[in-house]
Each structure stands twice: as C-alpha cells, then as structure tokens.
Amino acid sequence: MPDLNPDRAALGWNPWFAEQARLHCGPADTAARVTSVDRGWLVLLNETGVFRAQLSGNLLHSARAAAARPCVGDWVCVARAGADGFGSVQALLERQTSLRRKAAGAVGEQMIAANVDCVIVVQSCHYDFNLKRLERYLTMVAEGGATPWILLTKTDLVAPEIVEGQIAEIRGAGIAAPVLRLSNVTHEGIDELQRMLVPGQTYCFVGSSGVGKSTLINGLIGHAQQETKTVSGSGEGRHTTVRRELIVLANGAMVIDNPGMREFGLLDAEAGLAGGFADILALAPQCKFNNCTHVSEPGCAVLAAVSAGTLDRGHYDNFLKLAREAKLGALSPAEKRKKERAFGRLVKSAKKDR
The missing domain is CATH 3.40.50.300 (P-loop containing nucleotide triphosphate hydrolases)
Structure with missing residues (x-):
C-alpha cells in the first residue's frame, strides 16, 4: 500500500495523496505520477523510475469523460505485471488542484x-x-x-x-x-x-x-x-x-x-474571479445592496469608482464579461438551450417589428 516515503515526497507526494491511496489503491498497487500522455499510453514516474502503463478496463469503463481520466501531474494507483514492466492503471487519485x-x-x-x-x-x-x-x-x-x-x-x-x-x-x-x-x-x-x-x-x-x-x-x-x-x-x-x-x-x-493557448473558455469563472479582480471584489461589500450586480444599481461602489476614475473602465468591462460567462457556465445544458431559444425568439420579434 502506498505510504509516506521520502523518495515519493520529492515528486509531490504528501499526506493528502497517501490518504487517497489508502482508500483507492489495492494491496499490490503502487502509486506513480503521470509525466505525459501519448496516444493511450501513460508515462509514469515514481521512486523506482520511469515506466509506461495503460488504463485498466474498469477505469476505461467508469471514466467515460476525458476529464475523469489521468492527465499530466495526476497521481494514479498502478499494478505492475509481466516481464515487460508495463503497468495497468487501476485508479485515479483525487486532484488537489x-x-x-x-x-x-x-x-x-x-x-x-x-x-x-x-x-x-x-x-x-x-x-x-x-x-x-x-x-x-x-x-x-x-x-x-x-x-x-x-x-x-x-x-x-x-x-x-x-x-x-x-x-x-x-x-x-x-x-x-x-x-x-x-x-x-x-x-x-x-x-x-x-x-x-x-x-x-x-x-x-x-x-x-x-x-x-x-x-x-x-x-x-x-x-x-x-x-x-x-x-x-x-x-x-x-x-x-x-x-x-x-x-x-x-x-x-x-x-x-504546455502548447500555446491564446483563447480558452472558462468553466467556473465565478469561483476564480478573485484571481484577476481583487480590487473590484474588495469594493463590492460597500455596495448598497448585497446582491448588487455592479451594472446599474443605485449605491453601487464599483460603478462609483468607475465614474470617479479610480477604477479602470476596461478592467471593469472585462470583469462584467467574465461574470456573465460565469453565470452562463453555471447553467445546465437544458437551461442553456432554453436561454438560446428565448434569445432566438427575441431576434425574430425584433426583425418583424422592423
């Protein structure tokens, strides 16, 4: 059973993963870290060295979504079998970040x-x-x-x-x-x-x-x-x-x-807005209303800062764009389709009025 050994700790192993391994790894499994993924093969690294492995049939069946399968940086439970030294990945340990x-x-x-x-x-x-x-x-x-x-x-x-x-x-x-x-x-x-x-x-x-x-x-x-x-x-x-x-x-x-990423979509922007908009979030508690959207409400501290020039207009506009994306990302697929249909009806109505 994987435990807290110093050689593995040098690869990022810590008590969090040791507890995950206790819950999910079998008695004969070892823990290893994914260093790359190449056409169905994983290249793994642990205190014994580098070796290759593939996902077990059970893991392939249970992890249908790509995001539920191991990626670079993940820790996995792996069974080593055969003279070729290849492994079979039995479980993916929960991600810390x-x-x-x-x-x-x-x-x-x-x-x-x-x-x-x-x-x-x-x-x-x-x-x-x-x-x-x-x-x-x-x-x-x-x-x-x-x-x-x-x-x-x-x-x-x-x-x-x-x-x-x-x-x-x-x-x-x-x-x-x-x-x-x-x-x-x-x-x-x-x-x-x-x-x-x-x-x-x-x-x-x-x-x-x-x-x-x-x-x-x-x-x-x-x-x-x-x-x-x-x-x-x-x-x-x-x-x-x-x-x-x-x-x-x-x-x-x-x-x-990483391969270059110029454009990308956010999954849960609301949870991460503090990463780039700490100044706006610091102003929010000063707003008159607790549920202020910082768009048109009276007594909005954020809008006041934009008007006074102490908060950059472009920075504020980007905040609103990501906040809208966060709200859209929180909708279920059915809710998104409903919203899209409503927008389509609005466009058709506007065209008829013209």
Missing part, C-alpha cells in the same frame, strides 16, 4: 494539468502583452486552486519604460500576483526564477504560442529537452510544443510546459 478549460469546439472540459502548486502565466513584452487575456488566465488559475505568478518575457526587445508601464497596468488592475521579468537572450531574470523554484513543487507554464516557454524550460533543464524554432523577424518565436510533459529539474523542482 487542477488547471482546466472548456474543451475547444465541444461540450465538456479539458484537463490541462493536475496537482500544480504554481501556474506561471507567460506573456511577451513585445507583441503578446494583453491585460484582458492575463485577467482571464488568472481567473482560470484561481478557479483551480493553484498559486499564480506572472512572467513577462523578451524584455530585451522593448525599452525598459515599456516593461515598467506594463507592470503598472497589471498593478493598476488590482492584480497582486508576483511579476517577474525575463529575457532568454540577455538572461535577465533567469537566476531569480531558478531561486524561486522549490524542490518537490510543481510549476506549470501557460501562455500563447511563441512567448518563449519552451526556450525558458530548455534553459532551466540545461539542454534542449523541448524542440524550439528560431525567432521570427518580428521577434516572436514559432511554437513547437505539441504535448504536455512534466520534467524534473536538477534542483528537484518540477515543471510542465
């Missing part, structure tokens, strides 16, 4: 990574900096329970005052997450980032394609683990990471790279 989004073009959710301690949101200072997208990322991170950091890359391509202005925008939006600046060319900030990566902790890098995530991880590893392409004439890299992978660094910290 998660990073997920709406599945692109489909109903449901897509797991990005699990059991992540810190999510590092990467934006390039050159062309990629976008405050609204950053707020969206931070909302997703907060919803999953991980700690967010912000990493501004390619500082060598812009003047120092531009970087300072971007940091001022971040702070002006009420975002309190740590902000690091980094250049893979001049190596500014790399030593500071390395000092912040704690052994036994898991860090997931997310951001748009070409912002320098894979190049950065190559530098942290010390060799070209992730393939990268040369920087284009515009200064933006061409992205090549096609699958997620958990990598153990020399100091014992673990990092996960």
Whole structure:
C-alpha cells in the first residue's frame, strides 16, 4: 500500500495523496505520477523510475469523460505485471488542484494539468502583452486552486519604460500576483526564477504560442529537452510544443510546459474571479445592496469608482464579461438551450417589428 516515503515526497507526494491511496489503491498497487500522455499510453514516474502503463478496463469503463481520466501531474494507483514492466492503471487519485478549460469546439472540459502548486502565466513584452487575456488566465488559475505568478518575457526587445508601464497596468488592475521579468537572450531574470523554484513543487507554464516557454524550460533543464524554432523577424518565436510533459529539474523542482493557448473558455469563472479582480471584489461589500450586480444599481461602489476614475473602465468591462460567462457556465445544458431559444425568439420579434 502506498505510504509516506521520502523518495515519493520529492515528486509531490504528501499526506493528502497517501490518504487517497489508502482508500483507492489495492494491496499490490503502487502509486506513480503521470509525466505525459501519448496516444493511450501513460508515462509514469515514481521512486523506482520511469515506466509506461495503460488504463485498466474498469477505469476505461467508469471514466467515460476525458476529464475523469489521468492527465499530466495526476497521481494514479498502478499494478505492475509481466516481464515487460508495463503497468495497468487501476485508479485515479483525487486532484488537489487542477488547471482546466472548456474543451475547444465541444461540450465538456479539458484537463490541462493536475496537482500544480504554481501556474506561471507567460506573456511577451513585445507583441503578446494583453491585460484582458492575463485577467482571464488568472481567473482560470484561481478557479483551480493553484498559486499564480506572472512572467513577462523578451524584455530585451522593448525599452525598459515599456516593461515598467506594463507592470503598472497589471498593478493598476488590482492584480497582486508576483511579476517577474525575463529575457532568454540577455538572461535577465533567469537566476531569480531558478531561486524561486522549490524542490518537490510543481510549476506549470501557460501562455500563447511563441512567448518563449519552451526556450525558458530548455534553459532551466540545461539542454534542449523541448524542440524550439528560431525567432521570427518580428521577434516572436514559432511554437513547437505539441504535448504536455512534466520534467524534473536538477534542483528537484518540477515543471510542465504546455502548447500555446491564446483563447480558452472558462468553466467556473465565478469561483476564480478573485484571481484577476481583487480590487473590484474588495469594493463590492460597500455596495448598497448585497446582491448588487455592479451594472446599474443605485449605491453601487464599483460603478462609483468607475465614474470617479479610480477604477479602470476596461478592467471593469472585462470583469462584467467574465461574470456573465460565469453565470452562463453555471447553467445546465437544458437551461442553456432554453436561454438560446428565448434569445432566438427575441431576434425574430425584433426583425418583424422592423
């Protein structure tokens, strides 16, 4: 039965997972962490080393939804059998934190990574900096329970005052997450980032394609683990990471790279709004009504701050957009269809009136 051993603890194992293993693992099972998923095969890692495994028939049957199956960062119970050393995954241990989004073009959710301690949101200072997208990322991170950091890359391509202005925008939006600046060319900030990566902790890098995530991880590893392409004439890299992978660094910290994500849907934005809108949520208790929506109510402290210029209008508009998305995401499929039909009738009625 899996327990609290120090070798496994170096991979992120803790009392939470030990208790989950006690409840779900069989006497002959061992616990292992998922480092990558490749066409039905899982690459697993534990104190004995790296090995491959597939889901057992029972788990395949019970975990029909993709999000209920193991992803990078998960802990699983696995039975080792046969001379080939392959394993059979018997159970997925409950996740302590998660990073997920709406599945692109489909109903449901897509797991990005699990059991992540810190999510590092990467934006390039050159062309990629976008405050609204950053707020969206931070909302997703907060919803999953991980700690967010912000990493501004390619500082060598812009003047120092531009970087300072971007940091001022971040702070002006009420975002309190740590902000690091980094250049893979001049190596500014790399030593500071390395000092912040704690052994036994898991860090997931997310951001748009070409912002320098894979190049950065190559530098942290010390060799070209992730393939990268040369920087284009515009200064933006061409992205090549096609699958997620958990990598153990020399100091014992673990990092996960991700394919670029410029657009994504939020599953439970309401639970994560504090991640990017702490300033607005701090004003909410001062509103006249407890159920204030901050749209048109009299005595709304948020609207008063927008009118006074102490709260940025664009920041406020993005808050309303994500709040509406949170409300829509909380509806059942039947409720969503009903809402869509009602909207369709409204459009038809408006056309007839014209």
